[in-house]
Each structure stands twice: as C-alpha cells, then as structure tokens.
Amino acid sequence: MSDRKVTIEFNDQIVRQFMLAAVIWGAVGMLVGVLIASQLNYWQLNFGLPWTTFSRLRPLHTNAVIFALVGNMMFAGIYYSTQRLVKARLASDLLSKIHFWFYQLIIVSAAITLPLGLTRGKEYAELIWPINIAVVIVWVIFAVNFFWTLAKRNEPSLYVAIWFYIATIVTVAMLYIVNHLSIPTSLLHSYPIFGGLQDGLVQWWYGHNAVAFFLTTPILGIMYYFVPKAAERPVYSYKLSVIHFWSLVFVYIWAGPHHLLNTALPNWLQMLGMTFSLMLWAPSWGGMLNGLLTLRGAWHKLRTDPVLKFFAAAVTFYGMATFEGPLLSIKSVNAIGHYTDWIIGHVHGGALGWNGFMAAGMFYWLAPRLWSKPLYSQSMANLHFWLGTVGILLYMGAMWTSGITQGVMLNGTTEGGTLLAYPNFIETLNTIRPMMLMRVIGGTLYFVGWLMMGYNLYRTIKGAQTVNGSIEVFVETPKAEDKLGFGGTFFNPPVMFSVLGTISAFAWIFGGHWLQIVGIFGTSLVVILAFVHYEAKSHNWGIWYDKLLVSWIPFTVLTILAVVVGGMIQIIPTVVINKAASVEDRIQKVYTPLELAGRDIYVREGCYTCHSQMIRTMKSDVLRYGDYSRLGESIYDHPYQWGSRRTGPDLARVGSKYNNSWHFLHMRDPRATSQGSNMPSFSWLYDWKTDVAALPSKISVQRMIGVPFAPMTPAEIEKSVKEQSAIIAKDLRNEGNYIEPDREIVALIAYLQQLGKFETVKTKAPAKP
Amino acid sequence: MKPSSSNQPPEDPVRHHSYDGIQEYDRRLPNWWLLTFYGAIVFAVVYWFYFKHSGVAMEDGPRVEAEIAQIEAARLSSGAAKLTDDDLWKMSRNPVVLAAGKTAYTSNCVACHLASLKGKAENPSAVGASLLGTKWITGGKPTELIATVTKGTARGMPPWGPVLGTKKVAEVVAYVLSHHEPGEPIEIVNSPAAGIK
Numbered sequence: 001m002s003d004r005k006v007t008i009e010f011n012d013q014i015v016r017q018f019m020l021a022a023v024i025w026g027a028v029g030m031l032v033g034v035l036i037a038s039q040l041n042y043w044q045l046n047f048g049l050p051w052t053t054f055s056r057l058r059p060l061h062t063n064a065v066i067f068a069l070v071g072n073m074m075f076a077g078i079y080y081s082t083q084r085l086v087k088a089r090l091a092s093d094l095l096s097k098i099h100f101w102f103y104q105l106i107i108v109s110a111a112i113t114l115p116l117g118l119t120r121g122k123e124y125a126e127l128i129w130p131i132n133i134a135v136v137i138v139w140v141i142f143a144v145n146f147f148w149t150l151a152k153r154n155e156p157s158l159y160v161a162i163w164f165y166i167a168t169i170v171t172v173a174m175l176y177i178v179n180h181l182s183i184p185t186s187l188l189h190s191y192p193i194f195g196g197l198q199d200g201l202v203q204w205w206y207g208h209n210a211v212a213f214f215l216t217t218p219i220l221g222i223m224y225y226f227v228p229k230a231a232e233r234p235v236y237s238y239k240l241s242v243i244h245f246w247s248l249v250f251v252y253i254w255a256g257p258h259h260l261l262n263t264a265l266p267n268w269l270q271m272l273g274m275t276f277s278l279m280l281w282a283p284s285w286g287g288m289l290n291g292l293l294t295l296r297g298a299w300h301k302l303r304t305d306p307v308l309k310f311f312a313a314a315v316t317f318y319g320m321a322t323f324e325g326p327l328l329s330i331k332s333v334n335a336i337g338h339y340t341d342w343i344i345g346h347v348h349g350g351a352l353g354w355n356g357f358m359a360a361g362m363f364y365w366l367a368p369r370l371w372s373k374p375l376y377s378q379s380m381a382n383l384h385f386w387l388g389t390v391g392i393l394l395y396m397g398a399m400w401t402s403g404i405t406q407g408v409m410l411n412g413t414t415e416g417g418t419l420l421a422y423p424n425f426i427e428t429l430n431t432i433r434p435m436m437l438m439r440v441i442g443g444t445l446y447f448v449g450w451l452m453m454g455y456n457l458y459r460t461i462k463g464a465q466t467v468n469g470s471i472e473v474f475v476e477t478p479k480a481e482d483k484l485g486f487g488g489t490f491f492n493p494p495v496m497f498s499v500l501g502t503i504s505a506f507a508w509i510f511g512g513h514w515l516q517i518v519g520i521f522g523t524s525l526v527v528i529l530a531f532v533h534y535e536a537k538s539h540n541w542g543i544w545y546d547k548l549l550v551s552w553i554p555f556t557v558l559t560i561l562a563v564v565v566g567g568m569i570q571i572i573p574t575v576v577i578n579k580a581a582s583v584e585d586r587i588q589k590v591y592t593p594l595e596l597a598g599r600d601i602y603v604r605e606g607c608y609t610c611h612s613q614m615i616r617t618m619k620s621d622v623l624r625y626g627d628y629s630r631l632g633e634s635i636y637d638h639p640y641q642w643g644s645r646r647t648g649p650d651l652a653r654v655g656s657k658y659n660n661s662w663h664f665l666h667m668r669d670p671r672a673t674s675q676g677s678n679m680p681s682f683s684w685l686y687d688w689k690t691d692v693a694a695l696p697s698k699i700s701v702q703r704m705i706g707v708p709f710a711p712m713t714p715a716e717i718e719k720s721v722k723e724q725s726a727i728i729a730k731d732l733r734n735e736g737n738y739i740e741p742d743r744e745i746v747a748l749i750a751y752l753q754q755l756g757k758f759e760t761v762k763t764k765a766p767a768k769p
Numbered sequence: 770m771k772p773s774s775s776n777q778p779p780e781d782p783v784r785h786h787s788y789d790g791i792q793e794y795d796r797r798l799p800n801w802w803l804l805t806f807y808g809a810i811v812f813a814v815v816y817w818f819y820f821k822h823s824g825v826a827m828e829d830g831p832r833v834e835a836e837i838a839q840i841e842a843a844r845l846s847s848g849a850a851k852l853t854d855d856d857l858w859k860m861s862r863n864p865v866v867l868a869a870g871k872t873a874y875t876s877n878c879v880a881c882h883l884a885s886l887k888g889k890a891e892n893p894s895a896v897g898a899s900l901l902g903t904k905w906i907t908g909g910k911p912t913e914l915i916a917t918v919t920k921g922t923a924r925g926m927p928p929w930g931p932v933l934g935t936k937k938v939a940e941v942v943a944y945v946l947s948h949h950e951p952g953e954p955i956e957i958v959n960s961p962a963a964g965i966k
Contacts, residue, residue, distance in 0.1 A: 084789040159788040225791070234783055234792035243798060247806070267828055271820060275813035282806035289802065326809075418840045419934040424876060509817075617829035619836045623931055628833055659925025662881070662896045673880045673896065736893035 004475050010083040012468040014096040015076050016370050019363055021104060022072035023454050029064030030447040036061055037440045041433060046680035051115035053680045055606030059126040060114040065351055066124060066214065068107045073359040074218040078165050080366065081225035085162055087155040087473045091148035095141050102138045106131060118188050121603035121639045122203050124210055125179050129190040132180040143169045154473045156550040160241040164221030166556050167249045171213040171563045179206035183705060185698045191638040193705050197265060197631050198575050199640040204259040205567055212252040215350060219358050220287050226362050227294050230307045236293035242545065244286025249559060251280045253566030258329035261338065262616040263642065264631045269570060277329030284322030291315035306381035310361030313389060317353025321346060335618055336407035339646040345399025352392045352446055360453055367460045372467040376459035380452055387449035394442030402435035411620040420623050425649040426676045484547050489554035492544045497530040502565060586758040587632040590708055593695050593717045594724040598751025601744050605682060612643030613652040626653040633758050636707045648679060653756035660728055661735040663749045685745040692721050724750055847935055857911035860939065861946035870944030873937045886948060900945050909955035914942045
C-alpha cells in the first residue's frame with residue numbers, strides 16, 4: 001500500500017471550551033480562597049451560616065483550584081498539543097463533547113454539595129460517592145478518547161509530552177479509584193472502606209500523587225509542548241527527558257508517607273516516605289532544567305513576550321516547590337513545618353506559581369491562535385504577570401514566616417526543657433495573625449491579575465473568528481519491524497535491570513536475616529552490571545527506546561508497572577495485616593451510636609480542616625496534648641481524621657479535658673471560652689436535630705467494614721441515643737445551660753468527650769520489615 | 770519555525786526527528802544533576818542502614834518516652850514541688866509573686882473562673898466554680914489547691930501542671946489565696962451550684 005496525502009482539521013473547539021472553563025472556574029476558586037483566608041483573620045466573615053463557614057468552604061477552594069482550574073486547563077493543553085504531536089484529530093467529537101459537559105456538571109455539583117456539608121471528610125477527596133462515580137466515568141471517557149487518538153495517529157513516534165500524558169491518565173485512574181472505595185449508607189453518604197492508619201496511608205498515597213500526577217505530570221507535558229513552541233528553541237536535552245520521566249514516575253508514588261512523619265505511622269513507612277522524597281529532588285529538577293534551559297538563546301524574548309515570562313517564572317516556581325518538598329520531608333524539618341502555614345505556602349508556590357502561571361502563559365499563547373486575532377493588550381498581560389508575581393512572593397513569604405514562627409513557638413520549651421515556652425495555643429495563633437493578613441493581600445493581588453487576564457481574553461475573543469488548526473500529513477503504513485512484541489517490551493536490558501534491581505532492593509528491605517544480605521549484594525551487583533552494560537551498549541539501549549516510542553501499548557504497560565510498585569509495597573502490607581494485631585498497645589473504644597452521630601457531624605462541618613487528631617512522637621506535642629497517639633487509637637475511624645493543619649489545637653485527647661459546659665459554650669461562641677480565637681461559631685448545631693434515623697444503616701455499614709459494633713436493632717439504637725443524650729443534657733442543665741437532648745450539639749459533645757479513650761491490649765507489635 | 774543552531778557548540782547534536790516543529794538536543798546530563806541524584810540515593814541507603822541495621826538509633830515511641838521521663842524527673846526534684854501551706858500563705862502576701870500570679874491567672878483561668886474569681890457565683894452558665902468564700906469542692910488548703918490546679922479535676926478542669934509548670938502553678942494559687950485569710954473556715958461541698966449562695 002502506498003502512502004497517501006490527507007488534510008486533517010483539528011478539533012480546536014474543545015480546546016476553546018476547556019480553556020474558557022478554566023479561566024472562569026479559576027476565578028471562582030481564587031475568590032473562595034481570598035474569602036476563606038480573610039475568615040481566618042476576621043471570624044465575622046463566616047457570616048454565622050453553615051454554608052459560608054470556613055471549614056465547609058476550604059474544601060470547595062481546594063477542589064475548585066485543583067480539579068476545576070487545573071483540570072480544565074490540563075484538558076485544554078492536552079487536547080491541543082496531542083492532536084498536533086500525533087498528527088491526528090481527536091478520535092471522537094462526541095466523546096470530547098461528553099467529556100467537557102460532564103466535567104462541568106461534576107464541578108457544579110461539587111460547588112453545591114460541599115457547602116451543604118456533604119463530604120467524605122478526606123482532603124481533595126471530599127466529594128460524595130455518586131459524584132465519585134461520575135468522575136471515574138468522565139476520566140474513562142477522557143482516557144478512551146486519548147488512547148483512541150494515539151491508535152489513529154499519523155506520527156509513529158511519541159514525543160515526551162505524550163509520555164507524561166499517558167502517565168497522568170493511568171495513574172490518576174488508579175489513585176482515584178482506590179482512595180474512593182467506600183460503602184454507601186445512603187444516597188449522599190458513605191464510609192471509606194479503609195480506617196485509621198490504613199485510611200491515612202491510602203489518603204496520602206492519593207493526596208501526594210494527586211499533586212504528582214494531576215498538578216505536575218500533565219503540566220510538565222504541557223511545558224514540553226508549549227515552552228519550545230513559544231521560545232522557538234529545541235528542547236534542552238532528550239536524554240534528560242528520558243531519565244527524569246522514568247525516575248519521576250517511579251519515585252513519586254513512594255513519597256506519600258512524608259505527609260505522616262512523626263505520627264503513629266510505622267517507622268519503616270516514614271523512612272520510605274522521607275528517603276524517596278529526597279530522591280525525588282533530582283528527577284523534579286530534571287523537568288525544571290529542561291524547561292528553563294530550553295529558553296537559553298531566547299532570553300531576550302522574555303523582555304517583550306508575556307507568554308515566555310509566565311513560562312519562565314512558572315518553571316522557576318516549580319523548581320522552588322520541588323526543592324522545598326524534599327526539604328520538608330526531612331523528619332526534623334517536618335517537625336517544625338508540619339501542621340503550620342509553611343505547608344500552605346509550599347502548596348501555593350506550586351498552585352499559584354507553577355500551575356497558575358503555566359495556565360496563564362498557555363492561555364495567552366493559545367488565544368490568538370484559536371481565535372485568529374492578536375492579543376487585545378500585551379501591556380495588560382505584562383501587568384498581570386507582575387501583579388501575580390508580587391502576589392505569590394507576598395503570599396509565600398508570609399506563609400514561610402508564619403509557619404516557621406508558629407512551628408518554633410509550638411515546639412519551644414523553657415525551664416531546662418521541662419515546660420512549654422508558649423503553653424497557650426492561641427498565643428501562637430495571634431502571633432502569626434499579621435502574616436495571615438499579608439497572605440490575603442498577596443492572594444488578592446494574584447486574583448486581580450487573573451481577572452485582568454479574563455478581561456484581556458474576553459476583549460481578544462469578542463468579535464473574533466474562531467479558527468481550527470489543520471495539517472497535511474502523509475498517512476504511512478506502519479512498518480512491521482518497528483513494533484515491540486511482548487518479548488521486546490520486557491526482555492531487554494533496561495527493563496530487566498530495573499526489575500532485578502527492584503526485586504533485590506525489596507529483598508533487602510523486607511527480607512529476614514539471610515535474605516537481607518542476599519538483597520544487599522544483589523542490588524549492588526545489578527547496579528554495577530547495569531552501569532557496565534550501559535557504558536558498553538548504550539547504543540542498543542537507545543535503539544530499544546526508539547522502538548518503545550512507536551509502540552504506545554508497551555509504553556503504557558511499562559508506565560503502569562513503574563507507578564504501581566511503590567503503592568503496592570507500602571499499602572498492601574498495611575491493609576492485609578489484621579487490624580486488631582496492628583495496634584501497638586492500645587485499641588480505641590468502639591463508639592456509641594450517639595458518638596458516631598457526633599463524629600459524622602464533626603466530619604460534616606469539616607473540623608479536620610483546622611484540627612488534627614494525632615499527637616506526634618515529639619516532646620513538645622506530648623507536653624502540650626498528652627501521651628503520643630498510637631496506631632490502635634484510631635483504627636476504627638472511617639474516615640481517619642488525623643488532619644494536616646493545626647489552625648486550632650490537636651484534639652486527639654481532648655475527651656474529658658474540659659467539662660460538657662465548656663464545649664457547649666465554646667461551639668456557640670468560641671471567644672467566650674478561648675479569648676482571641678478565630679474559630680467560627682457553629683450556632684446551628686443548637687437548632688438542628690441529630691439524624692438518628694440514619695444510624696441503623698450507618699452502623700450496619702460500619703460493621704460490614706470491620707468495626708466491631710454490637711448488633712443492635714433500630715429501636716435499641718434509638719434507646720441508646722436517648723439515654724446518653726439525656727445524661728449530657730442533664731449535666732448541661734445542672735451547669736445552667738439549657739438544651740433539648742435531641743440537638744446536634746449534644747451528639748458532638750458526646751463524640752468529643754470520648755476522644756482519646758482506649759483499652760489497653762496485649763498484642764505483638766505489628767510485623768516490621 | 771525551524772530554530773537556528775548557529776550559536777550552539779558542535780557537541781550538541783539535535784535529534785533528527787521533530788514533532789510539530791519541536792526539536793530536541795541530545796545533550797548529556799549535567800554532572801551536578803547526576804551528583805544530586807546519586808547523592809540522594811546513597812543517602813537513602815545509608816539512612817536506612819543507620820535506622821534499621823546499625824542498632825544505634827532508637828524508635829520514635831521509646832525515644833519520646835525517655836525524653837518525657839527525664840522531664841518528669843526534673844519536675845519531681847524541683848524545689849517548688851515541696852512547698853508547705855505556710856510557704857504558700859507567705860507567697861500570697863508577696864507582691865512580686867502576686868503580680869506574676871495575676872498575669873498567669875488572667876491568661877489561663879478567667880475563661881472559666883472569670884476575672885472576679887466568682888465563676889458560677891457571678892454567672893450561672895460560667896464553666897468554673899467560684900474561688901471566693903469558704904466553700905470548696907476539692908479542698909481549700911493551699912497544698913490542696915496546688916494539687917487541684919496541677920492535676921485538674923474529674924469534673925472537667927484540665928490539668929495545668931504540665932502547661933504552667935510548678936512555679937507558675939504556685940504563683941497562681943498564691944494569687945487565689947490572696948483573696949483569702951489563713952485560718953478561714955473551709956467547707957467541702959460536692960457541686961459548684963452549692964457554692965453559689
């Protein structure tokens with residue numbers, strides 16, 4: 001068959017739609033961000049309404065920025081660049097359309113359900129189970145559309161951007177599905193199947209790699225297309241692309257446990273989390289180098305071209321954030337930074353600097369090409385850049401100062417190390433208030449810049465003719481010798497050395513005495529052999545990789561293998577271990593029905609956005625909050641509520657610390673019991689009635705997922721609730737606080753008062769490698 | 770579209786394949802980058818060996834328990850723990866002690882016991898009992914007050930010993946005692962409400 005020449009028109013309509021959606025949702029996400037940042041300074045801005053309260057809006061902000069802004073931007077960039085890189089129109093216009101509208105529908109439903117308090121109580125995984133299913137469906141549609149396009153491509157070889165897109169699609173699917181496994185108790189509520197430590201581990205395997213494979217790899221792919229395009233320069237180094245791609249996708253997955261350093265997480269997992277985070281530094285910087293050094297020879301264009309300005313700054317912020325990440329993963333640094341604003345500053349360096357600026361650069365580059373009209377105002381784009389940059393620097397500077405200040409104050413001791421230097425938590429909070437205000441100013445500047453971009457794009461688009469790109473291609477018949485079969489995929493030096501090296505390393509990590517020694521020698525031997533072989537036969541390695549690049553299925557399979565390993569090693573041992581046997585010396589008491597109802601209120605109101613339930617193995621944590629938390633003390637918690645930020649103090653042992661009246665007064669007006677607090681008032685808990693009717697189905701699901709609730713009939717559950725709430729209401733009444741026992745505040749107090757209750761057990765320590 | 774390569778040194782060959790006009794140099798990796806990469810891997814191995822095999826490092830739990838035991842020992846042997854009733858009465862008339870005690874009281878105790886020390890006697894929905902008058906729930910002798918403040922009560926007062934330390938606890942008790950007289954009658958009641966009238 002001879003080659004034939006055809007003209008292909010790209011589907012750029014879908015790119016325009018995703019791009020505009022990203023601009024609009026980005027503005028919404030940032031507006032909510034500025035609001036919640038202001039609420040931390042002025043509690044009155046919570047407006048006393050449940051749906052405008054910080055703890056319900058904070059998940060809306062994070063979800064909007066991650067999934068609505070970056071999600072839409074990613075789809076725009078992937079669809080634009082993929083069509084051109086593989087010389088083919090998107091496989092299906094219908095799938096593209098469904099992808100777009102279904103995704104917007106998901107975003108709207110998230111924006112409605114989160115303020116209503118419908119949540120799963122896990123960060124960046126808050127959306128309720130029906131929406132989870134919709135997300136999975138839309139992701140599968142995206143994947144089918146993408147891979148189908150690859151199958152129809154007219155460019156045999158896959159460019160590095162496509163590698164990153166492939167890694168994104170398969171890994172996000174895996175992470176999302178596993179972390180959202182839950183059993184519904186009703187149409188709007190479910191419990192995750194994992195509990196306590198297991199849930200925490202799965203959550204941060206997901207959470208950390210949402211950053212990796214939703215906020216990083218697709219954007220790196222976008223960088224690999226748009227930066228050389230805009231700079232009109234060749235990519236700095238192909239070799240670096242290869243090495244940093246594979247090391248990035250392999251190493252990233254392992255680093256999740258660095259979100260749980262110094263906690264009850266078993267030590268070997270903490271060590272893996274820390275060391276892999278450090279090993280991640282170079283692969284991340286490989287991406288930064290390839291982005292920045294591609295601009296070499298084009299630096300003069302930075303003065304005039306806002307697109308390149310945004311790209312250069314974005315890649316620089318990426319480099320800063322990926323240096324800061326490994327730094328914060330060092331256990332002793334983490335002891336200061338964790339639970340403070342330092343982490344908030346770190347993620348905003350990535351979100352505002354890397355994601356936001358890559359998005360802006362890409363939009364400014366795309367608009368004139370998609371609407372066939374020059375950008376309305378270059379100088380307005382330049383102003384956007386400077387407003388954004390100053391905004392980010394103010395934001396990050398404020399958060400660094402705030403985080404380190406509060407971390408040092410909280411950990412500080414006096415009188416020969418026997419006393420906390422700042423025993424009152426609120427004193428440390430009020431010290432960082434000016435920094436929190438500075439953050440609002442920085443964020444507002446960034447938001448204003450974004451709005452200017454919206455206006456600039458609007459004026460560019462208004463009255464302009466949409467234009468779809470097209471290309472003339474020679475449709476080539478694939479040559480048979482280019483294809484890698486099963487054998488060609490696996491039985492070749494690079495893959496064999498990687499597999500053998502990984503297996504021996506595991507033997508070393510997990511093996512008993514002699515296996516360990518075999519592992520150490522095996523690993524060293526494989527590494528040496530691989531180096532020697534590469535030095536001698538690097539040409540063959542290159543030929544094999546060229547062949548891999550024309551075979552998208554083997555490429556995808558190898559990518560899946562690389563990302564699956566880390567999660568399997570870390571999660572499977574923890575999940576299969578018998579719960580009761582992996583609790584160290586304590587096991588938590590099973591909740592009463594009323595306490596479970598109270599816990600669901602705690603989750604619904606998003607208390608975890610400001611309060612942790614995890615006393616770390618640190619002297620200062622123990623002095624402040626009590627004995628350090630053990631694994632078993634949250635083993636029945638579905639979802640786990642260890643938290644990630646302490647805007648307020650830890651609550652792991654708050655039970656019985658104060659009397660019922662204290663909580664009663666505190667939740668209605670936090671400043672009555674804690675002068676200077678910035679906590680919102682939760683006044684509706686005094687009016688709303690506890691949902692007792694939902695308890696039977698909730699308890700039966702809890703039993704199904706392994707929590708040893710005693711079997712109870714609905715009548716028994718109701719009786720138990722009545723009795724326990726009557727006792728609390730009576731106690732409150734004796735103290736002069738009158739409340740009907742069926743109100744939610746009573747259930748919440750019941751839950752809070754049992755936090756930290758445990759039974760001592762004698763079991764063997766969990767299996768450790 | 771095709772970029773010029775005139776200003777590039779000859780050892781940087783461009784790969785012959787181009788994607789939508791994008792070309793790639795086939796440069797070798799920068800040495801410092803490789804060093805960072807290998808360095809981190811070597812560190813990981815050494816770190817693992819130190820914590821898992823060397824037998825030198827302590828696990829986190831036992832380590833923090835040992836640190837806390839040391840703190841307990843230091844507290845137990847400090848002089849403030851051995852104060853007598855007489856000492857505390859003397860402190861309660863010492864202006865330096867009282868100034869410190871009042872500061873500590875204001876920042877830690879007023880939320881429940883109110884600035885007036887009257888607690889529930891002033892406002893029935895206040896959390897804490899009155900610290901004035903002759904009625905006490907957990908004992909009214911100076912050393913008993915020390916014990917109550919240090920260890921907290923079953924009724925929901927948190928233990929302040931670990932937060933304030935022995936010195937500040939003594940100062941705060943002295944401040945409360947400054948509102949009383951030595952030899953006052955002490956009547957034990959079992960509820961704060963009984964203390965109101």
